[in-house]
Amino acid sequence: MSTDDIIINEVLCNISYRIEVIDEQAITQICTTCFSEKGIENAKTVIYENLGTRITTRKGDSRSLKNVQDIIKMLKETDPDRLPIFVARDLHKIPPVTFDHLHVTKILKELTSLRTEVTQMKMNMIAKS
Known part of the structure; x- marks a missing residue:
C-alpha cells in the first residue's frame, strides 16, 4: 500500500x-x-x-x-x-x-472465544509432545 x-x-x-x-x-x-x-x-x-x-x-x-x-x-x-x-x-x-460505550455482551463473547482458542492451543501442544 x-x-x-x-x-x-x-x-x-x-x-x-x-x-x-x-x-x-x-x-x-x-x-x-x-x-x-x-x-x-x-x-x-x-x-x-x-x-x-x-x-x-x-x-x-x-x-x-x-x-x-x-x-x-x-x-x-x-x-x-x-x-x-x-x-x-x-x-x-x-x-x-468509556465503559458506557462498550457492549459488555460482545466483550464476553470475545473473551469466551479467546478462552476456547487458548484451550485448543494447549490441547494441540500436549498432543504434539
Whole structure:
C-alpha cells in the first residue's frame, strides 16, 4: 500500500478504528457529540470521493447522525483492500471510549472465544509432545 492510500481525518480515523470494538449506536453517539457537523460532513465527502461513490446529501435536524451512519455503512460494505488508511494528525481530537460505550455482551463473547482458542492451543501442544 502506498502513501497515497493514507488519509488524515480524525472522524474517519475514529470510526474505522472503533467499528470493530463498539456498536454502531455508540460510535454514532460519540461522533455526533465530539465532532462538528461540518467535520462529519467533510469526512463523509472524503470517503465517498475516495471510493468513487455518489454522495447522498442529508438534510434536517439529524443530519450528523445520518452522515455518521452513512460513513459506517460505507466502511462495512467496502472491501477492506479498497479502503485507505485513516489517521489522525491531532490525537487529542479523538474522543475516549468509556465503559458506557462498550457492549459488555460482545466483550464476553470475545473473551469466551479467546478462552476456547487458548484451550485448543494447549490441547494441540500436549498432543504434539
